[in-house]
Each structure stands twice: as structure tokens, then as C-alpha cells.
Amino acid sequence: MQIRRRKSKSGLKAWGTFPRVGVRGGGRSQTPTTPSDSHPTFERVVTTLMKLVNWFLTSLFGLLFWPFQGLDPVWALVFVSFLCGLLMVWVFGKVSNQEAIRRVKNKIRGNLLGVRLYQHDVRIVLRLQGRILRDTLTYMNYSIIPMLVLIVPLLLIIVQLNLHFSLRPLEPGESAVLKARLIQTGVLQENISLENLSGVKVETPGVRIDSEGEVAWRIRARQPGRHLLTVKVGEQTVEKELYVGDGWGAVSALRSNSLLDLLLYPGEAPIDASEKVKSITVQYRPLPISIWGWNVHWMVLFFVLSILVAFIFKGAFGVEL
């Protein structure tokens, strides 16, 4: 896949892998850097903090993937898996009880040898196997602390990888469904429309599902680039980015007002809580990642590669895994 950096009709910067989060794509005012006053203080602080973190990480990953723009996304994934494997083995070594892990793993290995040595005696073999299982639980127990420590950076990294490798942008001429979900459910009284349609064509009028508080449109991409679509509810407007092109990069499928979604979908700023729109989703298609002709989920590849790298380099770091 090739990344194409082209100028769209809307005049926006061509779609690529660089970040575009935080200060753009807000609600009514385009730059809602702070949540509205109706938010409790704590939530406001957290939201601001998360936006900053998201902005930093998205920039960082954009920069990291920049040299791979012209290449198949699998190379970027291999590269980041390699870095993550190294980082994680280092962190694991620092935060885990290495001596205890070494001891318990030695016992496990020793008892595995014991199974072979005393194979003529079933009772001894079963007793040894019992000890192996017990020691395995002990080993897993020693892994809890490093695992908890690693959850935080890994979650942020994986969210970024999800942003880059889970979905691909719409290709020109390709259609997708855009859904806007409102806070209010039941019979939707307001006038709801999709506007600012440069680069896309709306193929169907908005289909309302009152019970869900949802309106869906079928749109068709026309021109490559990053387009800002506007959902208008009454007098309020909320924007959603739409990516059109045949490359790969940060593709944000969801923009919402939820704090959790802000964590999991860091590509766009959250919708202000005062808005009537709860979330806007674009149903992009998955980014195909293939190795030697086999399609694999990016997470599987990341899992295998990062683990492999960790095991290969554990000796160099002097870490017992």
C-alpha cells in the first residue's frame, strides 16, 4: 500500500500519519481545548490530561511511522513490535523480582527434568507434575506486579497501534455508514442533518432509530484527503473527521463524549459534554495486514513479534522472563 499525500478540495492537509488531535475537530467552536464548565473539576482535569497525553503519543507515533509511509504497514508494525519487545523486557527486568522468578523457573525446569528421570514411577511423576503446576502459579504470581506496571504504557501503545493498524481510510468511490448517536433517546424532535460535504457524497437521507437515539447516513467518498463533516442537531454542530485515500495511517473511527472512548480512540478530541451528540462513528473497513500472503490481525502479529523479541533479547538485558 502506498500513502498518498494530496491536497484535498477542502484545502486540508493531505491525509497521512501525522497527528491531528487535541486542538482541532472540537464541537461548536472548532477548538474546545477545555471541557465545558458543567464537567466536574476532576473530570475536567483528567480530560485535559488525557488530551495532552493523546496529543503527545499520537505525535510521537506519527513521527515514528513517518519513515514507513511509503511502505507496507507490516514493516511499521514489525518495527514498533521490536521496540516494544525491547522496552518491555527492560521494564520487566526493572520492576520484577528477578531472583524469585529465576528460582521458581529453575524449580519448574528441574522438576520437568525430574519427570524424565523418574518416569518409571508414576506416583513420583504425578507428584512432580503437581509441583510444576504449583510453581507455575507462583511464577504467574511473580508476574502480576510487572504486568500491572506494564499495563499502563502498553495500553497507551496499543491504543495508538489500534489507531494506525486496525482500519484503513475509505478509498475514493467507496461508501460507508456514518452514525450519529444523541444523548436523548425516544422520538427525535430536532432537525438533524449532515453538512459540509466537500469530498463526500451523502447517498441516503438520515435514517432515524428513535429508540437508540441514532441517525445514520450512507456516504460515498469522492476525493482523497482528510475531510471534516459536520453533524447539525438543531443549532448545535459537531464535527467528525473522515479519511479518504489508499494508504494507511491514523484512522479515527469514533468521536465521542466518553472518557473511556477518549482513552481508546485518541485520534480526535472528545465531544463536549454540553453537546446533544453523544458520539459519531464512521464504519471504516479493516486494514489488511498480510505476511507471505496470509492475512493476520495486527494484534496477533504484534503479540508474536514483541514476545519473540523479548525472549531473544532477555539474555542481552540479563533479564529472566
Add this chain to the structure above:
Amino acid sequence: MRQRKFLITTFLCFIGLLLFPSTVEAYIGPGAGIAFVSSFFIVLITLFLAFLTLLTWPFRWALQTIRGRRALRKSRVRRVIIVGLDGQDPELTDQFMAQGLLPNFTRLCQLGTYSRLQTSLPAESPVAWSSFQTGCNPGRHKVFDFLVPNRKSYLPELCSARIESPTRNLSIGRYRIPLGKPAILFERKSRSFWRILGDHGVFSTILRVPITFPPEKFKGVLLSAMSVPDLKGTQGTFSYYSSDPGERNKFTGGVQVPVEVSNGVVRSFISGPENPLLKNAEEMRIAFSAHMGENGADAELNIGKKRHPLKLQEYTPWVSLEFRAGLGMKIRGMCRFYLKEISPHFKLYMTPINIDPEKPALPISHPTTYSMYLAKTQGEFCTLGLAEDTWALNERVLDEEAFLKQTYLIHEERERMLFDAIEKTRRGAVVCVFDITDRLQHMFWRYLEQDHPANAGKDVENHRREIQNLYQNMDDLVGRVLNYVDDETVLIVMSDHGFKSFKRGVNLNTWLYQNGYLAVKDKPTGAEWFQDVDWSKTRAYAVGLGGMYLNLAGREAKGIVAPGEEERTLKQEIIAELRKLQDEQRETSAVGEVYDTRESYEGPYVSEAPDLIVGFNVGYRTSWTCATGAITEEVFEDNVKSWSGDHCMNPPDVPGIFFCNRKIATDKVSIMDIGPTALDLFGVPVPAYCDGKSLLPS
């Protein structure tokens, strides 16, 4: 408590995360992934092995039953446990039992049998334990002494094993890459009883029985002992780092490395084996630095990237060493350090570099994985044949306290192995030999005798009860083993020989020289390894700890004694003269008996035995200078070394002990009877060539 709370909290957090998953939380990276992958594979392998075990067990049981049907049908017991306490003396045992200090030995005696055990000729551990395992006299198993002469060079060689380098090598630049492994030749002949048991389907666990290196293949597991070299290929070479300029720098059994303390740091190196890959062999070394008072310890030892705290007068745990030979080849060993002194001088002792049992450079167990299994489940352990560093105490590099600590550390390792073996060997034989009884009596005997020459200038009070403590500790061990003994288990506790005082050394080569049997080139200078000897005029010489050899034509390279009549006459002459040997200073006879091995031994290897074996009276032994092939001015010398007790004397004076929880059929027990008894207990026929016989009532 706080830690527990923290663990509970983190555990609950973890559970919480698991209960509320979303897509991207499905995988949380190498942290969990690593634990998951490792654990998953372990569980998978475990389940697979369990399945395989259960699936194949009926077949293996059937095969085992068919193979060992006859033996197992006739077996009188399920298990035989033999605990060898090297050198435990019957007189001291009697004395302490009479004082009520050995309740478990007394109990064992009441359960079955206690008697003296006739040792081997000579009364030396390699010979005795070879007779123990084969049921044969030395004429059949070919182990005659610790050292035997090379008949070409006359130089002493190890009697039980020989290591030969690979003959074919690939030459690339400065490297010489061996094409093949070094050949380790087992010089002990005949067959061990555990090998015969194995042939009949009986499993055995053999731990640290002397003369089991290289390990032989049989049905069971074995950890080798005496003759296992250190990584340098010696029988144990310690290193001693000292900044004291006043200390001498030549030791027997070790090397001194002078060091300097500069700004609280000592920099030196660990001397390793010769690089086997280089054409011009050079010693491999590992640099280290010792930093005084670092990180709360008395000192800190930095080897590579690893740091090891040193506490004053404490041993470190085993420290792994990795010598890089080049071309990616690594030779692994391990050692312990003992910080003897920091001020005014830095003094650091390092044990001989042991072969690492987890990655052994030489085969030290059967199967090879057995030493790995022990190391991984119980921790690293001493693998050197002569594990306790008696020379370090002899040379006063270590004091008694440090030597005791080292010895008991090794003993604890051995105890763990024994109890693991008892637990794992539910049917079969378990044999374990403890050396602590031998080593401590060698080194602490002087405390039992006020007038021992070795007491001069040394402490005589602090460890007066050490040998008694030792016997009580062995009693405690026997008590714990007895807990595993049921009606179907036979327990034998035995020693290979007893112990007596070693006050005076006898230089047999000097005696031979003074009596005209050994000639020197000019005059005796005391030079080692027979450098003074004129072999073309020498008729007899002594090597080892009591063996005497005729310089026989056709056998020795420069032999001059004609086989036949001249040989017989010379032997009779030497025997008659030696029997008259008097220690004029003490006004006692030094020699109790002189044995002609042609009469004392039987078997195919008699011709390779020493021609005569000198049985010294109690208090006498071959002198230290004689053992190194030096001709001195005096035949007799005081033994002033800490090695103050010995057993290389007339065998009837140093019998061993024999305890068994069953009654036996005879009151005369020989060390050669133990193997045949074990065979008989499992219903296995005793081979006709065995000199020993079963002790069980028929």
C-alpha cells in the same frame, strides 16, 4: 502485612481488569504475554508429560515386570538405603554411644546389627569404596591407591580416571578446534552392584560414592564424587588474594595472587583453565574488582556486570563464572569467596572452581540431566571430587572456623540430595556417601591429643569437641533417615575405614635410599617428583600412601630387577627389613605389617598392583615429603600440619563401622560384603567373581 494488603489490592485490580475487558485490553503486551506464554507452555508440557506417562505406564510396567520378573519376585525388600559415613571410627562411636550421645545409632544397633567392618588393603577411601561397589578385592577392581606410578616416567598418576584430549583437531589460525570430546577413561574395573541391579530392572540412586567418575551408564541416577576435577583439571586448586607483603606466596593445593588496595579498591583476576582452543595454550582469566565498604556490605565483588556482597568471614553463595575461550565457546564454573580480612590487609580466599552442575564442562552425573535436576531443584552444589578444601586449612589460608563453615555448607547440600533421593526412590537402592566425617577427623584429630606435634603454635581449645559434635550430627542424620525406614526398607550405615592419630611421617623413599634399595644421582636434595633418583641403579621406590614398587625389568622403563627369583628375594628382604623399622626418637616400631600383594590380592590386575603395601602402626603414615617423591635426610618427621588424623595405616587397626536394621548371619563383616548383600536383598544372584558374600541369613 502492608505487603499482603498491597498484593491483595493489586490482585483485585487485576481481577477487575479481567472482568471489564474491551478490545484493546485483550493483550497487554510482553508483561502479561511473557507470563502467559511461559506458563502456557509449562502447563502444556506438564499435561502432555502426564498424559504420556499415564498412557505408556502400562507398557513400561509390563516391560519392567518381564525384564526384572525373576529379581523382583525374589526381592526381600522394596528399598535399600546405604548411608556411607566416610571414616567414622568404631572406637569413637563406641565411646560416644556409651556416653549416650548417639541415641539413633544405639536404636539402629538395637533394631538389628552393629559390628566392626573390615576395610580394604590399603585402608584408603578410593580402594575401600571401589571394593564396596564391586564386592571385589583390588586385584579385581584395579584401584590400589590414590596415586599409582606411571611405569614409564615413574611420576604419580590418579588411579581411577584419566582424561585424554581429542586426538583430531582442526587448525585455523591461532585456533586448534578439537574434533570430538575429550576421552575420560574409567580405570576402575569390575562391575558395580548398582549396575548389576539395573540389569535386573532395579532402579538405584547413587550419590557421591568415591570412584564414580566418569559416571557409568546404568538404570538409575548417579552423581560422581572423588576424582571429579575442578575446572582447571586439578583435584582442587584454591586461590588466595592477599595484600599482605609478609605472606608467603607458594602453597600446596593453591595459589596466592598478590594484590594492592588502591583507594579502597582491589583489582585482580580469577585464574581459569587453559584455553583449549588455542595452539599456544594460555590461561583464561576473568577480571574482578573488590570495593571496600560498598552498599552496606564489608566489601563488594564486581565480576563482569554482577555484584556480589562480601561479608567478613562469611562465604558467598556459589558465584557463576564464565570463561570465554573464543569462537563462541564458553566454559562455565562456579566458586565461593570468603573474605578473611579487610584491614590492615585485604585477604580473600576463593574455593577451587567447581564444574557448574547446571552446565557441566565434563560429565559428572548419569544421566547428564541429573546434575542439572539437582542444581535446579535444590540450588548449586559442590561438584569437586575432594570437595572440602583441606589444603587451605593445612596451609593456614583458612582457619578452623572457616574450614568448618565450608564443610558444613557442603554437608547440607549433600543432605538435601539424600532426602530427595529417598523420597524419589520408592523402590530400589539409595546410596549416599558423606565425606564430612573423613575431612573433619583428618583436620581436627589433633584436638583429641594434647601432645600431637600438629598442635604446636595452634589453638588447642576452641574445637576440642568438634569431633564429638560431628558424631552427634551424624547421629541426628541417621535419626532423620530412620523416619523413612519401614518394614520393607533395609538401612545400612557404614564407614569405609576408621581413624587414628597421624603424629609421625615416614619417608619410605628415604628409608629405601638409606638401605641401598634406591640410588640417587649425587646426593639427596629434597627435590620433588624423584628428581634426585638414579633409576638405572634403583631397585625399589615408593609412590602413593604406602605402596612400594620394585624397579622391575620389562615393566618399569628403566627396570633393573629381574622378574622371578631376584624379584621374590628382594621382596622378602625388604619385608624383613621394614618390619624392623624403629622410630628411635619415639622408641616405637613404625611398621605393623608389610603385605606382599601377590599373596594378598587375587584377580587379573594383581600384576599392576604395588608389589608391597606397608601397614604402618597407629600414629605413623607415609610422610608428606615421601608422597611428593622427595628424598630427605631423615626417615621420620613430625607431622605438624593440621591434617593430624589419618587411616592409611595397617588395615586391622582402622576398621570401619557397620550398622543395619536387620540381623545378619555373621559377625565378620567386610566392606566387600555390602554390594553382594544389596544384590541378595533384591533377589539378584551374586556374581561368582565377587570376593564378598551376602550377610543375610540364607
